[in-house]
Amino acid sequence: MTVDASGIVLSHNAQAAVLLARVAVGATLGEVAPAWLIEAHLRRVSGALEERSAWADGRIGAHRVKALAVPGVDGAVTWWLVGDSAPASAASAVSAAQELERERVRAGLLQGLSSELLASLDVDRCTALTVRRAARHLADAAVVVGTGDGRSFPVTRCTTDGPVVQERLALDPGQLPGLAEALQGLPAVSSRWIDPREVPSWAVPEGFAGDVARCVTAIADATAPALVGTFVGRVLVSCVDGEWHSLPARLVSEVLRLRGWRVDYLGAQVPTEHLVAHARRTRAQAVLLSSSIPTLLPGAHNAINSCQGAGLPVLAGGAAFGPQGRYARLMQAEWAKDAPDAATLLGRHLRPSGAHAARLPELDLPHLADQEYTMVRRTKLQLVKRTLADVEERFPETRHYSEYQLERTVEDIDFVVSHLATALYVDDPDLFTRFITWTADVLAARGVPPRCLLPALDSLLNQLKDFPRAVGILTAARDLLIPPPPHPD
Structure with a gap:
């Protein structure tokens, strides 16, 4: 199982799926792995686990499991999981050792190439x-x-x-x-x-000499020109930093290519500084930003401001920007509902932004002056810890949760606080209530009554009682979870 530095599962094999029933590409390690493996991964990524062949061990269900960390590219780590029920024959051990050695060689090759490429933008x-x-x-x-x-x-x-x-x-x-x-x-x-x-x-x-066969691989160039004739213009398509849902951006790229544009597709999780540097180097006429995760909106706003400050018009798209793109417009960006709409907007020759377009977020979002978003974001860890303690007090049975159940509970509370902070950032209670409604539906599908969210909301209300906007948002969400009183006959 290969996991990137941020804890996202990049790939896994069938053996990993046997031990980790919930493993899936795109899932977080916190969703699929036990606490000891999560801790080992954090130690490996932070450098605390420095040995080239570093083992961690613990239990997964009924199995005692050892996990070997093999370093990969860009901080990714491949974890080889060996359970106590795995074949213990000498042949199996030799095969496993050979496979690990091949993975080390492959990881070393990719790491070296990555380091060399990152050293130059030429x-x-x-x-x-x-x-x-x-x-x-x-x-x-x-x-x-x-x-x-x-x-x-x-x-x-x-x-x-x-x-x-x-x-x-x-x-x-x-x-x-x-x-x-x-x-x-x-x-x-x-x-x-x-x-x-x-x-x-x-x-x-x-x-080069020798009568040998050649293997030819044609790889599509992500910055290839349009299909025929002179292209209409050049644009850059990218996901915001932290966004790993890359398919929507890829679809937009292909549609624009078919409509005559030269497209630089940068893919998922692109740091803002790399985005702006590439756009400047290639003289792109516009930047198209994609995001599906609402909690990334502050980062998306930063990317929009940075691109506009570099003189680049920005088109935003994706579910993160809210119904009808309300948050994109709040951040002074154009909004495209889909790929054809993006092509239409580009065809109108968007006006480049001037140097004056560089601005602080507070100019677009004056409500940030009350510091509520900043305080919630900075104290997120303490809020999650206090909320978990209050939930355990209201529901003593949570103290007997399994390790897996406790991890899921902490994760759910973390999501609640993150979405609350984002709702404060855009000053929209609907963002938070939509998330709470969705979470309640997920809990109901698991057979868990949605009212279980109430202790967490009550705890946050108590901790943030001096923050009027936060209180209003939490109260609106709480009201959604309380069933209306029965109608008198």
Whole structure:
């Protein structure tokens, strides 16, 4: 099971699913793992667990389990879980050791490449590093063809022991299966073996000899131009920092490409400083921001302000921005309800923002001057701890919860406080009441009465009694959970 530095599960195999019944890609470690494994992951990410092969152990259900941490790229960690019921034969042990060694080599390769690429934002240098690594570790030679102007293309070539050669060549991409489509921004095709005699000379690095088959993989360029002719313009599509729901942004990217735009798709969880730097370097005409998680709205606001301060118009989209995009407009951004709407808005030639567009959040959201949002955000940990203690006092049976049940309870309270803080940020009680209604429905589906949320809301009301807006928001949510009195006959 591979988990990133923030605790999101990136991948898992069938064996992990046997031990962790709730494991799923995109889930948080807190949702699927026991406390001892969560603590081990935090220690590994923070550097407290420094050994290259670091073991942690504990119980998962009826099994005694050992977990081996293997470092990965960008702080990710692959945890190999070995249960007490696993085969203990010598052959199995050797197989496991070989698999772990392969994972260490793979992680080292990816970590090294990641470090080298992050050290430079120059496209040519990054391409050269990629080709060099591929020729040393993945094949006898490597060639990368970049996007061109239709007549010539940048080509980077390298053999295992030879130098990296970068030049611009007049070539026909149709000579390699799938390459022409990839250079036009279409989805990648599967790797395929082709006859060495059919490989064009420009695709063979100088000095490379031998009658061997070539494996050609066409990979779609995330910054590829539009499909035909001269593109309409260039835009950047990205998720806000912390947002891992990347599919909506990807769909928007593909629709815009089909409508003639050159699109730089940056993907999920993009730090704001990287977003602005890329937009400036590529001279993008607009930035499209996607977010599905409401609690990321303060970060989204920061990204909007930063982009506008750099002179870039911003289009926002996604469920996080509320019904009809009310929060996007609150933050002075245009709102697109879907991909076709985004294309329509871009077609109106959005006016670039001037340097005066850089501003503090309080200028868009004057209610932040009362400091309620700031105080709730800064004291979140204390609020969660105090609320948990009050819930245990109101419901003594919670003191006998299993480790898993207690973790879920803490997680639920944390979500409540996070959404309360966000509702204070945008000054909208509806954001919080929508979340409470959704949570009540989830609890009801689990067979838990929604009124169980009342002690948590009551505790927060008591702790925040001196904050009028917070009291109003919590009271509105509490009223939703109290059934109306029966009608007198």
